[in-house]
Amino acid sequence: MSRRFFLLLLFYVCAITLFAQTDSTATESDTITAITANTDSTDTNTSDTTKRPGFLARLIALFDDTDSTYIEPNLYNYAFMLQNTNFYQSYNLRAIADDNSVQRISLSPATTFRIGPYLGWRWLFLGYTFDVSRPEKAGKATQFNVSLYSARIGVDFVYVKNTGNFFFNSIYGFQDVESKDIRGMAFSGMATYNHSLNIYYVFNHRHFSYPAAYSQSTRQRRSAGSFLLGFRYDISRCKFDYNALPQMLIAEDKLFEGFKGAAYDHRNYSVSFGYAFNWVPLRNVLVSASVMPSLGYRLQKGEHFELDRQRVWTNVKNFNIDFVNRAAVVWNNSRLFVGISLVNYLYNYRADKFGVTNALTFFNIYAGINFLRRHEYRTAGKNKW
16 A cells, blocks of 8 residues: 555656646757747748647656756766676664663674666666675575656665675674674574665756766756755564574673564654755766755554554654765766766664664666767767667
């Protein structure tokens, strides 16, 4: 039911924004898409007429509406690139005793090194990368993410599942045991699942371009920034078997009670607000960064959103603050592009005696080419490719 809700929400936002535009027949010189009807040069008594574009054409023009003095239009319909994706995930678990003393355990799966092809259509990129470093562990970890970057609206979908491929990074608060005694040791007692949908709106979309930084479909000509407003829906699950911990951590009742119930299954609804900036230090070079914190309300499995009981305001522990951070450096001459990008998702969870901070980081290195010029940017006598 939740997936249908968000699909309908996205369609509603697009439709309302589209039909809120004026139906002026005059097209500004700095808009990306210009669709003009043919005129009959042999009939001097016939005035020029402009054919009203269809719904799909107007929708695409709406998403791509930018000021060409700041953002160079997307000249091509398609792009092909090869990308190396390095995925890093960390779980920092903490338990609190009655005297407020704290124990911490930091775990991470093996970092993946993946390579694969991507195909882009204007502001949508789809592809698949293959783990070339540890193919024997591919069955224990799965990562999938799709991002849509348009001038006005962006969408992120992230799916990450790990069924036991974890290693110890560090520990804190365990008597007579130090991090060096356990670092790098395998731990099979935890399984995790993250599913996230993030939809956001770019206010200064005519001057600031997310696609220039993350989908290479436009070029930022002048430096500019923008505020962002979004909505996020997350599903997070974690199973933790403390009996699988090394004996040195659980012997003699060293382990706090909070770790013995360290499992959760919840849904999270968040409203996010942030800021992004594109800096153009040199021609064809772009440096981009953004921070987008979100304030959300979390429901455990089986719980329902019940305003009539005032649970939203009285159960303060269900509120949480998460973050989505992005950074990129790109060289793009309109035809060829190369760059690096980093997208980080930071999730927080806390209960009475237990808490966890989960960080998902995608670090990408890519190079590609744009091809098949859009009809309005083709030059007579030249190859359309």
